[in-house]
Amino acid sequence: MSHLPEEVVEIIINRLTSNRDRNSASLINKLWYTVDRYSRRVVYVANCYALSPERVVARFPMLRSLTLRGKPNISDSRLFPRDWGGSVDPWIEAMSKNCRSLEELRLKRMVVSDRSLELTSVSFPYFKSLILSSCSGFTITGLSAVASNCSMLEQLEVEKSDVTDNSGGEWLSNFPESLSSLVSLNISCIKGLVNPTDLVRLVARSPNLTNLTLNKTVTADTIRRILLKAPQLMHLGVGSNIPHLEIQSYIQLSSSFHKCKSIQSITFFYLVPPMLLRAISPICPNLVHVNMRYATGIQSSELINFIKKCPKLRRLWILDSIGDEGLEVVSYTCKNLEDLRVFHGRAEIGVTEVGLTAISTGCQQLKSLTYFCKRMTNATLVSFSKNCPKTTCFRLIISTPKQPDHTTQQPLDDGLGAIVHSCKNLRKLSLSGLLLTDQVFLYIGMYAEKLEALSVSDAGESDAGMHYLFNGCKNLRNVEMINCPFGFDFDDGDGVCSSLFEEYGSCMRSVWMSSCRTTLGGCKMIAQRIDSLNVEVINKEGDIREEEEEEEYPDDDMKVDNLYMYQALDGPRADSPSHVWTL
Template identity: 40%
Template sequence: MREVEMSEDDENDADLPVVVSTRSQTPSTTTTQSFSSSPPDQVLENVIENVLCFLTSRHDRNSVSLVCKSWYRAESLTRFDLFIGNCYSISPQRAIQRFGRLRSLTLKGKPRFADFSLVPPNWGAHFTPWLVAMSDGCPWLEKIYLKRMSITDEDLNVIAEGFPGLKELVLVCCEGFSTRGLGELVSKCRQLRVLELIEDEVMDADFDWIFCFPDSVTVLESLAFECVDYPINFDALNLLVARSPLLKKLRLNRHVTVGQLRVIMLRVPQLTHLGTGSFNSSDVVSEQDQELDLTSCFASCGNLTCLSGFRDIAPDYLPWIHPVCANLTSLNFSYANINAEQLGSVVCHCHKLQVFWCLDSVCDEGLQALAATCSDLRELRVFPMDAREDSECPVSEVGLLAISQGCPKLRSILYFCQKMTNAVVIAMSKNCPDLVVFRLCIMGRHLPDHLTGEPMDEGFGAIVMNCKKLTRLATSGLLTDRAFSLIGKYGNLVRTLSLAFAGDGDLGLSYVLKGCSNLQKLEIRDSPFGDTALFSGLHHYYNMRFVWMSSCNLTLRGCKLVARRMPQLAVEVIRDVDENDEDGSVEKIYSDVEDENEVVEKFYMYRSLDGHRNDAPNFVSIL
């Protein structure tokens, strides 16, 4: 998953299961009318509504809604953007009934570990119930953002029929729909400004969806379809781009060659964001002419600030992008198999770069070149070419040390490697004190400091001690209870914590649950934590969004006890599904007394205002 965060990325989410934000709005003329003939209570509500239109903080709006019934009503009427971090935290009917003036809906479904195939297929997170509720209750809806949801072609058709004024649709890590559904949508939503398909599983219905856009001039501003892994009608795309004068963001799939890219770029020199597609070509007639043409194309796109794509890249083509490098603030090479020398020839021109993603093929030397030039870097992600535990990884603590020394403004890092040292992690905590997100993934299990043989406790302890703004932490390597005691003691601001293959036993997790008072999202896999560790967080679970534990030491008895003690939480026990049993037709019974000491495979607990969901498949037991 390289086009999106590999974990939930909303560190500023409010503590309630349903939170929203509003853009600054000018109070409508209907609410600024004379109050002379209105009763005092009505006057007060009108005034509050006018004030709340300018309140954008999710935390502040949640606080306002708790003051009294009058403020609750006023706040509900002025919520235009609704964010729901778990589609099962509230029923669609309840949410839509309360917030009937929605303009924008953000809805998230499956747990993050679905990205790593740890959530069985057909687990849930269907968009259909939400769409049914919105069809009658949200006539002014303009924006829909879905993440890890299941959305069907029929759903897309209902959106097209029921919300002809839809302006933005963003689907991230979604599944269940095909190119036919996309065609129905784009043919009817004539006011569509944004259509972004990011890391979705799109089925091929042998349908020319690009051709379905209206023949007239469009208001399209952003179009992204990198994940649609099927050939497209290039002639239709070329014509669409030509009649989209407002287009600023365009991300193409790997079936678009550099020859076709050149044609597109000549049409839209106003682009600010470009996903290049394959960045390879099988139709080169003259290499010299090709280089001149594409170099001039990039030179003419003077507004480009974000560049991505580069799938099936031909490294010899990289010099073509040199004319735009000086203005780039974001560069994504996470699909480009390039070496240190090739990377160095590009980043030496990127003095304004703030966001950079790449593969570990760039080696430590490539990261050193990046650090030498890009002192303003704020976000770095280094993904593995080979994610196997026993693979050889060409980046190490050497590259990380260079980044920490050359990029002091760094705020977010995701770094995959096979070996690390405490000394370098401690150095990063001191050199980059503004870190908000620190995710170090040492791919081998239980690997210590490769120079001293000591656990990685001191390194991760330094991160939580010295990085005072840290809200998100992912640990790896050999960790003992000491690491978790330091996280619990100093990680007061940590909201998202990911643990894998770590810990000595229950005591470590209890340190975290008792110490991290702001913890919202806890995800654990393959760690030795059991019932005692789970019980240590009973005082805090109502304040958290979710807890996920897979391949740990939880028993069914422990899970049932937590469910009884926390009746307002939904507790799911999920069994692994065989490839031939994806529908869960062979049900595993978890209610028998003799099974209560059995270690559960997956445990998922989350807040819900409306009790248990009614669409759980057979392989999910809700306790």
């Protein structure tokens, strides 16, 4: 393999589609490294502080698509300070000088300034795609610059971000009249009115538009006009801030949906009038993905009737207001379901082990499950493990902490043990609100050989649980622990600290610990032993130093509120706020 001609190496490298495979191939020898360097077009950086933008540009000078992530994706985002960092500014600066061939930028949980968006819009002549998810710091001014200057734009998606438009939706008129390349447009999180004329005109001159997600101010009549102009749509996101839909509008909208049979995916958000659900009925038999996570005000009966019309669903994201009865309907209607996410809503109905039992019986092709529930039993989890062995992602959250099997009052260790034993390809596991002992970590360490990401809350009894986990899960990369009875003590040099980070620390991508048994001295010891690890102490009180001017910090016995550790090739970052101390 190491002596193949360059032409053969190029063919092999170019057929590798995942970054992980290309990373491994580039380590074979210098030739493979060089071929990968000049041929890689897509780069994914899971942590914007893991390496410098200059290093990325030097390593991959021909990159076309860059994905960047800033803040870690922890289960309770309230624990993470809003001003922690994660600015995209240095990345845009570096690429604007040395990587002008950039075509696509995907940012998640990052701070994005209007200046960066403006620089992006004028620095990359072939720029086609901007996707912002859970980002902050920018306004409609920055988005207007992208709309005005990027004449080849294909994707503009802004989701889960707080953006207010006070222009009355006039920013849509900034898209050039000559622009006809748009494929995807998501403006769901932009607050403010949308100019219906500009929106319909933009859609009409975009024959390749297949993905359109609107905000709540777009009326039913505007949606109807859009459907007539864009029958090729495959995904549509709609919501409404009106509680009712007039009968005439309903008839016209339903007729428009009847002519738009290409739609396979739909997202609802905000208040969804029952008549809107009924208007969409003509396309229900074709739907493979329905997202109702942010849809409020839908009665359980209306939701159930809607689901009954969607037999081809493969992905369903809903609120727990559907109830166990609704999940039973899902189980016998959606036999090909692969991804089910049941999120906690405001309703008192909720779901229990009864609903999960029904799902595991009827939806045996399931690969990903997120389940916010009121209670659970070991028997249900064992049944799930037998019926759904293809599961690769399993998230189980009970709203009240430390809940046992409600029928036996025993810990839920055995049920989770059955899941990690039967689901051989399990890669993501998230557990919160369950009564779990060290035994569950023994099961995970023994059977979850492919586990890459673990999130646990209020689990375990002692450091023994962590020994079981890290001695068994050799592929573990991302760990999140909240309110667990283990951690890093200064006086525990031969405990979990040495076991975890001397042997496995160099393989870890990131670790987040909150309200665990962790002291400042233990954190210092980790930072000293592993040079490639950035260790950040984040305390609730603000600056953990006694006085702002001093360089000395509290003694080693001080309890650490939050600890974030991650691999970094270029050392500590330079933009830490005062309440974040990099050791």
